[in-house]
Amino acid sequence: xxxxxxxxxxxxxxxxxxxxxxxxxxxxxxxxxxxxxxxxxxxxxxxxxxxxxxxxxxxxxxxxxxxxxxxxxxxxxxxxxxxxxxxxxxxxxxxxxxxxxxxxxxxxxxxxxxxxxxxxxxxxxxxxxxxxxxxxxxxxxxxxxxxxxxxxxxxxxxxxxxxxxxxxxxxxxxxxxxxxxxxxxxxxxxxxxxxxxxxxxxxxxxxxxxxxxxxxxxxxxxxxxxxxxxxxxxxxxxxxxxxxxxxxxxxxxxxxxxxxxxxxxx
Amino acid sequence: xxxxxxxxxxxxxxxxxxxxxxxxxxxxxxxxxxxxxxxxxxxxxxxxxxxxxxxxxxxxxxxxxxxxxxxxxxxxxxxxxxxxxxxxxxxxxxxxxxxxxxxxxxxxxxxxxxxxxxxxxxxxxxxxxxxxxxxxxxxxxxxxxxxxxxxxxxxxxxxxxxxxxxxxxxxxxxxxxxxxxxxxxxxxxxxxxxxxxxxxxxxxxxxxxxxxxxxxxxxxxxxxxxxxxxxxxxxxxxxxxxxxxxxxxxxxxxxxxxxxxxxxxxxxxxxxxxxxxxxxxxxxxxxxxxxxxxxxxxxxxxxxxxxx
Numbered sequence: 001x002x003x004x005x006x007x008x009x010x011x012x013x014x015x016x017x018x019x020x021x022x023x024x025x026x027x028x029x030x031x032x033x034x035x036x037x038x039x040x041x042x043x044x045x046x047x048x049x050x051x052x053x054x055x056x057x058x059x060x061x062x063x064x065x066x067x068x069x070x071x072x073x074x075x076x077x078x079x080x081x082x083x084x085x086x087x088x089x090x091x092x093x094x095x096x097x098x099x100x101x102x103x104x105x106x107x108x109x110x111x112x113x114x115x116x117x118x119x120x121x122x123x124x125x126x127x128x129x130x131x132x133x134x135x136x137x138x139x140x141x142x143x144x145x146x147x148x149x150x151x152x153x154x155x156x157x158x159x160x161x162x163x164x165x166x167x168x169x170x171x172x173x174x175x176x177x178x179x180x181x182x183x184x185x186x187x188x189x190x191x192x193x194x195x196x197x198x199x200x201x202x203x204x205x206x207x208x209x210x211x212x213x214x215x216x217x218x219x220x221x222x223x224x225x226x227x228x229x230x231x232x233x234x235x236x237x238x239x240x241x242x243x244x245x246x247x248x249x250x251x252x253x254x255x256x257x258x259x260x261x262x263x264x265x266x
Numbered sequence: 267x268x269x270x271x272x273x274x275x276x277x278x279x280x281x282x283x284x285x286x287x288x289x290x291x292x293x294x295x296x297x298x299x300x301x302x303x304x305x306x307x308x309x310x311x312x313x314x315x316x317x318x319x320x321x322x323x324x325x326x327x328x329x330x331x332x333x334x335x336x337x338x339x340x341x342x343x344x345x346x347x348x349x350x351x352x353x354x355x356x357x358x359x360x361x362x363x364x365x366x367x368x369x370x371x372x373x374x375x376x377x378x379x380x381x382x383x384x385x386x387x388x389x390x391x392x393x394x395x396x397x398x399x400x401x402x403x404x405x406x407x408x409x410x411x412x413x414x415x416x417x418x419x420x421x422x423x424x425x426x427x428x429x430x431x432x433x434x435x436x437x438x439x440x441x442x443x444x445x446x447x448x449x450x451x452x453x454x455x456x457x458x459x460x461x462x463x464x465x466x467x468x469x470x471x472x473x474x475x476x477x478x479x480x481x482x483x484x485x486x487x488x489x490x491x492x493x494x495x496x497x498x499x500x501x502x503x504x505x506x507x508x509x510x511x512x513x514x515x516x517x518x519x520x521x522x523x524x525x526x527x528x529x530x531x532x533x534x535x536x537x538x539x540x541x542x543x544x545x546x547x548x549x550x551x552x553x554x555x556x557x558x559x560x561x562x563x564x565x566x567x568x569x570x571x572x573x574x
Binding site for chain 2: 106116123124126129132133153156157160
């Protein structure tokens, strides 16, 4: 099915609505980092990735690794919306007896390719997948956080993919400007694009909430001959005005009053 | 022992085209044959152990069987979280090879001494832990490890140990131990290439006391051959473990647990190895360092005779 830009935007909004609901139900945070990747996931899962929810293990599929595992709520919402499992499974997010941890766990539900949660692991795993798939048409997409780029292992993996000139790996940086305890600029005041560029990656920038621009840049990345990074400028806490562009977005747990507001506006 | 490992890996890679060999920039004078024979399935990932294990996991997720090689301390400690989260949690077919475990890089210093690896690998779910004691065990352990599906760690000693395989009809399997010497009064349980120390200790005790001393070699720490241990210790007065590893969390701990769990009491027990709560700063070759921590036949025989 070909989705229009309006539909993609609607899906991004629906992911955010589900994330806020899940966060409210389980009284758990890491909400802002799920909200910031909502539009990226909408475009990936409804436009870019060659996947079939009915055949989640199809060897010909593209792979997606959520290296910033704390965005799991958004991934689960996206997978449910895309038809990998029933929406009601989301009720089991971070609650007693539920199916869904706060970080992705392979095998817990269909569609989760890799277990992640500790930052800095996913890109190496993605490089391994891409190396194994280098003679095929499958692409590997790895979503990392801007704060996650503090991890040394990200740069070990970036160096390796750059040195191997892997054409079939695309990293997407969710550049939402905040990490756990402050603005990302405080711990990494340098230009991300130049950093990735110096490791042999083709670096592209995009507005991470502009579905049309995302679709275009991801298509460009998929056709590149070298590893490509898409640095997506995003908004921490996107869709919840009271927390947008703030550190507290990461820890935001909507109360009943907040739910009433957010359910209309996300 | 490293040569035995390489020879067996060459055979296994010939046999199974899904095997990919990664190294963290180590293997000079050892891995060249693998690189020459299988250039498409051999990759030096650079001095980046965390990435090596993460990449190995990605390859394994795509159906490869991956062997990841480095010096024991770097192979296990630097990427420990990747081993736990990426390899073990996802139960992936990744084999971690730690060369030079124990004091096999003696004069390199504490950074290269590895006396914690078995303990930290033992605690991980799904992980098989192998610590061969001599050439034959190294070859067979490599073969068994590679043919097993799932996470595994093998610790290789640098020195070859003694060639015990001649004329022996042994069959190796994961979880199997071997009787190297029979004896019913005292049983020495050994793992890794301190086996020659254990055997020499047994000779000395027998010569000095007239007691008969058995020696078991346990190349497979996890799974562990409880049956063999229980069979041989029932009538013994004393059971002593000998390992080139910390006395915390390694062979000694495994044996003590098996004995306690099975209600085997009333025996003298002592775990010999590297004393916890210290780093060995002494400079010297392997024999010198082993002597410093009391892992040499004369000192061991004296302590065992005193305790029994």
